[in-house]
Amino acid sequence: MTGMSEATETGHATESDQASDPLEQDLVGLGRRAVVITSSTRAAAGVYPDRSGPVIVDRVQSWGFSVGAPIVVADGDEFGLALRDVLASEPDLVITTGGTGLTPTDVTPEQTLPLLDRLVPGIAEGMRAAGVAKGVRTAMLSRGLVGISGPSLVVNLPGSRGGVNDGLDVLEPIMGHVLQQLAGGDH
Numbered sequence: 001m002t003g004m005s006e007a008t009e010t011g012h013a014t015e016s017d018q019a020s021d022p023l024e025q026d027l028v029g030l031g032r033r034a035v036v037i038t039s040s041t042r043a044a045a046g047v048y049p050d051r052s053g054p055v056i057v058d059r060v061q062s063w064g065f066s067v068g069a070p071i072v073v074a075d076g077d078e079f080g081l082a083l084r085d086v087l088a089s090e091p092d093l094v095i096t097t098g099g100t101g102l103t104p105t106d107v108t109p110e111q112t113l114p115l116l117d118r119l120v121p122g123i124a125e126g127m128r129a130a131g132v133a134k135g136v137r138t139a140m141l142s143r144g145l146v147g148i149s150g151p152s153l154v155v156n157l158p159g160s161r162g163g164v165n166d167g168l169d170v171l172e173p174i175m176g177h178v179l180q181q182l183a184g185g186d187h
Helices: 006-010 015-019 022-026 053-062 077-088 108-115 121-133 137-141 161-182
Strands: 033-039 071-073 093-097 146-149 152-157
Touching (some): 053 161, 108 146, 108 152, 121 137, 121 146, 121 152, 121 161
Parallel strands (some): 033 071, 033 093, 093 152
């Protein structure tokens, strides 16, 4: 029959029909694991609470991922060791927050880069551009990286809740496609 989908003809949903289901799109992380790491010397020392890590946890849970509480560590080598340990467990998604600015202790990108197999610069550029488009000129100062380490997508977000939300807004609509490609799916 012309104009009828295979699902209509056979009575069974096809993969493309399932992918267009809004609930399925929202739960791209279902059956997958994410880890959140907060890089903040002051939050790790208890000077103030981690404000951005919980925002990420809530958001990736809403995408269907299994995720625990944020791992809060000091900037620098402590962050690098924590990221290395997390990547050894091969989660599907690792999102970090903090340490992407210009201060001398903001070394999250330097700690992340040696652990990445490949960079995905378009996502990082898109996140910065989205912030600038919202009128946050300082978004262009974020040096956060996005890349792949083994089977894991690694995303460095700024430490501010606004920067985190802006970055997650960019990541959310492409997350399903990213996960498909990481699993070997076609373009």
